[in-house]
Amino acid sequence: MKIAIFGVGAMGSVYAGLMAEAGHEVWAVDIWQDHVDAINRSGLRVEGASGDRVVPGIRATTSAADVGACGLYVLATKAAGVGPAAESIAPLMGPESIVITIQNGLGAGERIAQYMATDRVLLGVADGFGASMKGPGHVHHNAMNLIRVGEMNGGMSERLERITGVWQEAGFNARAFEDIDQLIWGKYICNVTFSGPCTVFDYTLGELMVDPAAWAIAQGCALEVYALGKAKHINFTFDDPVDYVSAFGLKMPDARPSMLLDHHAGRPSEIDAINGMAVELGRQLDIPTPYNEVLSAIIRHREAGFHA
Numbered sequence: 001m002k003i004a005i006f007g008v009g010a011m012g013s014v015y016a017g018l019m020a021e022a023g024h025e026v027w028a029v030d031i032w033q034d035h036v037d038a039i040n041r042s043g044l045r046v047e048g049a050s051g052d053r054v055v056p057g058i059r060a061t062t063s064a065a066d067v068g069a070c071g072l073y074v075l076a077t078k079a080a081g082v083g084p085a086a087e088s089i090a091p092l093m094g095p096e097s098i099v100i101t102i103q104n105g106l107g108a109g110e111r112i113a114q115y116m117a118t119d120r121v122l123l124g125v126a127d128g129f130g131a132s133m134k135g136p137g138h139v140h141h142n143a144m145n146l147i148r149v150g151e152m153n154g155g156m157s158e159r160l161e162r163i164t165g166v167w168q169e170a171g172f173n174a175r176a177f178e179d180i181d182q183l184i185w186g187k188y189i190c191n192v193t194f195s196g197p198c199t200v201f202d203y204t205l206g207e208l209m210v211d212p213a214a215w216a217i218a219q220g221c222a223l224e225v226y227a228l229g230k231a232k233h234i235n236f237t238f239d240d241p242v243d244y245v246s247a248f249g250l251k252m253p254d255a256r257p258s259m260l261l262d263h264h265a266g267r268p269s270e271i272d273a274i275n276g277m278a279v280e281l282g283r284q285l286d287i288p289t290p291y292n293e294v295l296s297a298i299i300r301h302r303e304a305g306f307h308a
Contacts, residue, residue: 001024001025001070001071001072001166002024002025002027002069002070002071002072003019003024003025003026003027003070003071003072003073003074003166004026004027004028004029004064004067004070004072004073004074004089005019005026005027005028005029005074005076006029006030006064006073006074006075006076006077006081006085006088006089007029007030007075007076007077007078007081007085008028008029008030008032008035008036008039008060008076009030009032009076009077009078009133010129010131010132010133010139010140010141011076011102011126011129011131012028012030012074012076012077013028013044013046013131013133013139014046014050014129014131014139014141014144015074015076016028016044016055016058017044017046017055017058017139018046018050018170018171018172019166019170020044020055020057020058021046021053021055021170021171022169022170022171024166024170025059026057026058026059027058027059027060027061027066027067027070028044028058028059028060028061029060029061029062029063029064029067029085030060030062031062032136033062034136035060035133035136035137036060036061036062037060037136038135038136038137038138039058039060039137040059040060041137042054042137043055043056043057043058043137044058044137044138044139045134045137045138045139046139046141047134047138047139047140047141048131048139048140048141048142048143049141049142049143049144050141050144050171064085064088064089064092065088065092067092068092069092069093069094069097070092070093070094070097071096071097071098072097072098072099072100072163072166073089073092073093073097073098073099073100074100074101074102075089075099075100075101075102075103075108075112076102076103077103078103078104078270079103079104079105079107079108079111079270079272079273079274080268080270080272080273082101082103082108082111082112083111083112083114083115086099086111086112086114086115086116087114087115089115089116090115090116093116093120097120098120098121098122098159098163099112099116099120099121099122100121100122100123100124100149100163101121101122101123101124102123102124102125102126102147103270103273104187104188104191104195104258104270104273104274105188105191105270105272105273105274105277106184106185106188106273106277106281107273107277108123108273109121109123109152118152121152122149122150122151122152122159122160122163123149123150123151123152123180123184124147124148124149124150125147125148125180125183125184125187126146126147126148127145127146127147127148127187128143128144128145128146129141129142129143129144129145130142130143130252130255132261144171144172144173145173146173146174146175147167147172147173147174147175148174148175148177148180148183149163149164149167149174149175149176149177149180150176150177150178150179150180150181150183151180152180154178154179154180154181155178156176156178160176161176164176179235181234181235182234182235182236182237185225185229185234185236186236186237186238186244188225188274189222189225189226189229189241189244189245190244190245190248190249191257191274192221192222192224192225192274192275192278192292193218193219193221193222193225193245193248193249194208194218194245194248194249194257195257195258195259195260195269195270195271195274195275196221196259196271196274196275196292196295196296196299197214197217197218197221197295198256198257198259198260199257199259199260199263199269199299200295200298200299201214202260203260204253204254204255204256205249205252205253205254205255205256205257206249206250206253206254207253208249209246209249209250209253217291217295218245219242219245220290220291221275221278221291221292221295222241222242222244222245223241223242224278224282224287224288224289224290224291224292225241225278225292226241227287228278228281228282228285228287228289231285231287232281232285258270259271259274259299263299263302263303266306267306268303268306269299269303271296271299271300271303275292275295275296275299276292276296276300278292279292279293279296
């Protein structure tokens with residue numbers, strides 16, 4: 001299959017490397033010119049839980065127009081890049097093309113819908129990879145727990161099973177799910193609990209959980225999102241959101257959320273799709289979200305200084 005990965009940062013590079021290694025024609029689209037040049041010159045080095053090797057043959061470019069029609073487009077950009085990626089993909093798609101978008105937070109499907117019909121869009125959730133870029137053309141990942149895939153509007157389908165099989169054959173632990181919103185919100189409640197608070201306090205997950213005042217704020221974020229999900233009739237797999245996010249944090253106490261890593265690098269984060277999205281949904285549903293509102297304001301104020 002011809003597969004294009006849009007957004008070849010840490011996670012996108014893992015996807016590209018393993019898909020290419022499985023024999024697919026893989027195109028890597030990214031704005032990082034040095035990374036693109038390194039892949040084209042020397043291949044993509046992927047190391048970590050899946051082994052350590054250099055994968056040749058990936059075609060990297062900064063221009064979506066080079067890619068053309070593909071069987072599968074994978075959107076692995078940050079949340080802010082989903083709309084621009086969808087806009088560039090829309091004119092390229094053939095009659096059998098499928099798009100799968102895998103991001104943190106909420107709203108990716110709605111961003112895509114601004115540029116194309118969503119009847120060929122799948123939603124994905126990546127869990128437990130811990131990936132990071134070591135340099136141009138070099139990615140590392142600590143694990144590769146699970147890729148969850150589902151139809152935007154729910155239910156099972158032949159294409160959902162087929163695309164899930166593509167991931168499985170490339171070495172990923174991938175599963176198709178009938179209710180992807182349940183899984184997206186399960187990850188989202190963990191995102192809001194740890195991303196904003198860890199970034200504001202400059203903590204790892206474990207450090208956040210042992211600071212009583214900071215952990216109380218993080219729990220407040222979780223409880224607000226749980227209330228929002230209930231109002232939207234999300235079928236959560238748990239009844240106690242604090243127990244749920246606590247169990248998540250205890251599994252990886254030394255981890256730093258990508259939002260915090262963005263701030264360490266002086267980059268704008270995905271605040272609008274994570275804690276900021278809780279505030280937006282709260283306004284729509286008339287549900288107070290003061291914890292997420294204050295954290296979002298602090299983070300946006302800091303990020304305004306990144307452009308100064």
